[in-house]
Amino acid sequence: MDESAETAARQALAKGERRMVLDILMRAYGDLLYRHCAAMLRDAALTDETHQTVFVQAWRDLERFKGDSSFKSWLFAIARHRCLDALKIRRRFFKRFEARETLPDGADPSPSAEAKLAHASLGGPLSRCLDKLTPEVRSAVLLRYREGISYTEMADIAGEQAGTLQRRVARALPALRACLEAQGVASP
Amino acid sequence: MKCDRFAREGSLALERGEPLDPHYASCADCAAALRAYRAIAGDLGGLAADAAPSGDWQARVHARIARERAPRRRWWWLALPVAAAATLALWVTRPSPVTLGLDVQVLPGPGQARAETPKAGDRVAIVATVGGEAAELRVYRGDEVLLRCSDAPPCARAEGRVSAEFVLPGPGRYRTLLVVGEAAAPSGGLDADVSAARAAGARVHLSDEIAVW
Known part of the structure; x- marks a missing residue:
């Protein structure tokens, strides 16, 4: 957590300087949240859009920020929701898209349009295996191991019990290992 | 058979921050x-490490916020003053409303003194205020039409008024009818003519009765 940014943002908020708060937060956490969204979404255009939406929403909700958590946790909570929403919308879109384009009988079902798009924008076997996790599980895994956030903080961000998140992550990593091995990536 | 205890129990112990029991060191699987767990956890830390937002992303955020803050253009805010001006113009330029009126007076005949009650030979002066509208005057004795005119004699029309003079010919009950608008021809009595005129959309004024005995 960027302590100086947190302090400066709180002082600016106390003065009602919302724009200044936003600028401080964008400078301090913009890149971090972008990488988190990129890992969650694996789609450059969707990441750009969602990342900007996170800060637009932050600006909108600043007046309701109570200071119970850090700005960082608050922003990650917004980012988590927006990323899950974006994934949901994309999944619905591609479901509809695929439903309209019925494959002829006997055709080899190729990877879904969603999968093609995702794979084209961000490769890597680990990323592909993460895609196989549900969005909620993927989010927990990334918050824990990409961002290094504690379970106490994750519970605030996700609005779930720390124990639930621990079980989620504990099941996900062996699943990732199995997925990597299935792709021919040897375990260390 | 491969031991899967780590996947079942060990990974959760790790996530809870609990110490691992000695089995995990002695069991090869x-x-x-x-x-593998530690390696994957480490690899996750480097995921999307080179991803970076575009250089102008902060400006884009501000632009989106500015768009949200800008009042929406509501065309009807422009239409309101236009409508108000049009209404005012119509009100100012509207034709003055004409109060229709029918004035009927009994005047003594030439060389005669005014009597207390109308009598044969008295003149009836009729003045109807009609503005620019089409109008017709009729004088009935009972159901009989004795006079019917609009612009031509015995009526005269000037300055929004239609006037006529009529000499009471003899005993009877006389009433003057003013029909403003499209007037149907008299067809069978005062009451029927009044009803017909109203049904045709005309406005009707009926004077008090003048009774001559």
Whole structure:
């Protein structure tokens, strides 16, 4: 957590300087949240859009920020929701898209349009295996191991019990290992 | 048979921050699973490490906020003053409303003194205020039409008024009818003519009765 940014943002908020708060937060956490969204979404255009939406929403909700958590946790909570929403919308879109384009009988079902798009924008076997996790599980895994956030903080961000998140992550990593091995990536 | 205890229990113990029991060090499968676990956790830390937002992303955020804050253009805010001006113009330029009126007076005949009651030979002066509208005057004795005119004699029309003079010919009950608008021809009595005129959309004024005995 960027302590100086947190302090400066709180002082600016106390003065009602919302724009200044936003600028401080964008400078301090913009890149971090972008990488988190990129890992969650694996789609450059969707990441750009969602990342900007996170800060637009932050600006909108600043007046309701109570200071119970850090700005960082608050922003990650917004980012988590927006990323899950974006994934949901994309999944619905591609479901509809695929439903309209019925494959002829006997055709080899190729990877879904969603999968093609995702794979084209961000490769890597680990990323592909993460895609196989549900969005909620993927989010927990990334918050824990990409961002290094504690379970106490994750519970605030996700609005779930720390124990639930621990079980989620504990099941996900062996699943990732199995997925990597299935792709021919040897375990260390 | 491969030991899967780490996947079942060990990974959760790790996530809870609990110490691992000695089994995981002595069991080859679990030791391999633990190594893989740590390796994957490490790899996750470097995921999307080179991803970066575009250089102008902060400006884009501000632009989106500015768009949200800008009042929406509501065309009807422009239409309101236009409508108000049009209404005012119509009100100012509207034709003055004409109060229709029918004035009927009994005047003594030439060389005669005014009597207390109308009598044969008295003149009836009729003035109807009609503005620019089409109008017709009629004088009935009972159901009989004795006079019917609009612009031509015995009526005269000037300055929004239609006037006529009529000499009471003899005993009877006389009433003057003013029909403003499209007037149907008299067809069978005062009441029927009044009803017909109203049904045709005309406005009707009926004077008090003048009774001559």
